[in-house]
Amino acid sequence: MGGAELGLVVDALIDGAIIGEYTPKGQPKLDVVLRAVTGDNQLLPDAPALLSAPVATPSGRTVPLGALAKIEERLGPSVIRHLERRRSITLTVSPPEDLALEDAIETIRNDVIGGLEAEGAVPAGVEFGLSGAAGKLEVAQKQFGNILLLALIICFLLIAALFEDFVSPFAVLMSVPLAAAGGAGGLWLVNALLGKQPLDLMTALGFLILIGVVVNNAILVVDGSLTRLRAGSTLSEAVPLAVEARVRPIFMTTATSLAGLLPMVVFSGSGSELYRGVGAIVLGGLLLSTVLTLFVVPSAFTLLWRLRGHGDTD
Numbered sequence: 111m112g113g114a115e116l117g118l119v120v121d122a123l124i125d126g127a128i129i130g131e132y133t134p135k136g137q138p139k140l141d142v143v144l145r146a147v148t149g150d151n152q153l154l155p156d157a158p159a160l161l162s163a164p165v166a167t168p169s170g171r172t173v174p175l176g177a178l179a180k181i182e183e184r185l186g187p188s189v190i191r192h193l194e195r196r197r198s199i200t201l202t203v204s205p206p207e208d209l210a211l212e213d214a215i216e217t218i219r220n221d222v223i224g225g226l227e228a229e230g231a232v233p234a235g236v237e238f239g240l241s242g243a244a245g246k247l248e249v250a251q252k253q254f255g256n257i258l259l260l261a262l263i264i265c266f267l268l269i270a271a272l273f274e275d276f277v278s279p280f281a282v283l284m285s286v287p288l289a290a291a292g293g294a295g296g297l298w299l300v301n302a303l304l305g306k307q308p309l310d311l312m313t314a315l316g317f318l319i320l321i322g323v324v325v326n327n328a329i330l331v332v333d334g335s336l337t338r339l340r341a342g343s344t345l346s347e348a349v350p351l352a353v354e355a356r357v358r359p360i361f362m363t364t365a366t367s368l369a370g371l372l373p374m375v376v377f378s379g380s381g382s383e384l385y386r387g388v389g390a391i392v393l394g395g396l397l398l399s400t401v402l403t404l405f406v407v408p409s410a411f412t413l414l415w416r417l418r419g420h421g422d423t424d
Contacts, residue, residue, distance in 0.1 A: 116165075116178060116179065118144075119165055119175070120160075120175070120179070122144045122145055122146050123146045123160055123163050123175070124160070125145070126143040126144065126145035127143065127144045127145075128141045128142065128143055128144075129142055129143070129144045130142040146163065157181050157183075160175060160181065161174060161175055161176035161180075161181060162174050162175070162176065163175045165178060187199070203218065215240060218240070219240070223238050250311050254311060254314060254318075257318065258317065258318060258321070261318060261321045261322070262283070262286070262321060265283070265321055265322070265325060266279050266283060269282050269283075269325070269329065272329075273332070273333070273336060275336070277414050277415075277418060278332050278336060278411065278414070280410070280414060281328065281332055281407055281410040281411035281414055282325050282328040282329055282332050282407065283325065283328075284328070284406055284407055284410045285324045285325055285327065285328040285399045285402075285403045285406070285407060286320070286321055286324065286325070288324070288395075288398060288399040288402045288403065288406060289320040289321075289323075289324040289395035289396065289398065289399040290317060290320065290395065291395075291398060292394040292395040292396070292397055292398025292399055293316055293317055293320055293390075293391035293392070293394050293395035294391075294394070295394050295398065296375075296390040296391055296392075296393050296394020296395065296397075297309065297313070297387060297390050297391055297394065299390070299394070300375060300386060300387070300390040304375070304376070304378075304386070307386055307387045307390065309387070312387065312388065313387030313388055313390075313391065315388055316387065316388040316389075316390070316391025316392045316395070317391060317395075319388070319391075319392055320391065320392060320395040320396070320399075323367075323392065323395075323396060324395060324396060324399040324400075324403070326363075327356075327360045327363075327364070327399070327400055327403050327407075328403050328407045330356040330359065330360060331352055331353055331356055331360075331403065331404070331407050331408060331411070332352075332407065332411055333352075334348075334351070334352030334353075334355055334356050335348045335349045335352040335408070335411055337352075338351055338352060339415075345412060345415055345416070349408045349411060349412055350408075352408075353404055353408050357404060360400060360403075360404070361400070364396060364397070364400045367396060368393060368396065368397060371389050371392055371393040371396075372393065374386065374388075374389035374393075375389040375390050375393055
C-alpha cells in the first residue's frame with residue numbers, strides 16, 4: 111500500500127476523506143465524505159482505537175493500522191498552507207505607529223532573518239519572503255523608479271522635438287537634480303518645523319510632479335538663447351540677453367506657484383498629512399531650482415554649445 115492510499119485511509123478513520131461531489135437537482139453541490147465510525151456511530155475516540163482499526167491491503171488481507179504505521183504526537187500547525195505547491199508559514203507583524211514601514215522591513219530583513227541565517231538556525235530549503243503591505247511597498251518602489259526614468263525620457267524626447275536639437279535638452283534637464291535637492295530640503299524643513307512627514311509613495315509623487323514643472327523655466331532660457339543664436343547673435347550675447355529677457359516672467363510664474371503651494375504646506379487640517387509632503391517637495395524644489403536655474407542652465411548651455419564646436423558664433 112502506497113503512502114497516498116494509506117493517507118486516504120487515515121483521513122477516513124480520523125475525520126473523513128472527501129472522495130467526490132454530489133449535486134442534487136436545483137441544489138448546491140455536496141461533498142461526498144468517506145468516514146469510518148464505531149459501532150455507536152461515533153468517530154474513533156483516541157490513538158489506540160486508531161491503531162487497532164482494520165485496514166484492507168491490496169493483497170486482500172486485513173491488518174490493523176498499527177502494523178502499517180505508527181503514531182507520534184508532535185506540535186504542528188492547525189492548517190497546512192501551500193505557496194506554489196510548497197509548504198508555507200505566515201507570520202503577521204504589525205509595527206508600532208511611530209515606526210515607519212520601511213524601517214520595520216529593514217529591521218526584519220537584517221536583524222531577524224539575517225540574524226537567524228548568521229547563526230545557522232535556518233534549515234536548508236527554507237526561504238523567506240515579505241508580502242502584504244511590505245511586499246506591495248517593495249513592488250511600488252521599483253515601479254516608481256521605472257516611472258521616474260520613463261518621465262525623464264519622455265521629457266527629453268519632447269524637448270528635443272520642440273528644439274529640433276538633441277543636445278540642448280541636456281541643459282534643460284540640469285534643472286531636475288536641482289529641483290530634487292530642493293524637494294528634499296523642503297521635506298526636511300517640514301519635518302523640523304511642522305511635524306513628522308514620512309517619505310511615503312504619496313509624498314514621493316512630488317518628485318514626479320517636479321520633472322514636469324521645473325523644466326519650464328529652463329526651457330524659456332534655452333529657447334531664448336537658441337532663437338538669438340539662429341538670428342545671428344554670438345553665444346556671449348545670446349545667453350545673457352535670453353536670461354535678462356526671461357527672468358521677469360520666470361519670477362512672476364514662480365511666485366504665483368509658490369503662493370498657491372504655501373497654504374498646502376503650512377495650514378493643518380483633516381487629511382493634511384496626505385498632501386503636505388507633496389506640497390513641501392514641489393515648493394522646495396521649485397524655489398531652489400528657480401534661483402539656481404538662472405545660473406546653472408545658461409552655464410550648461412554655453413558649455414554644451416562650445417563642445418559642439420560652434421565656439422562663440424552660430
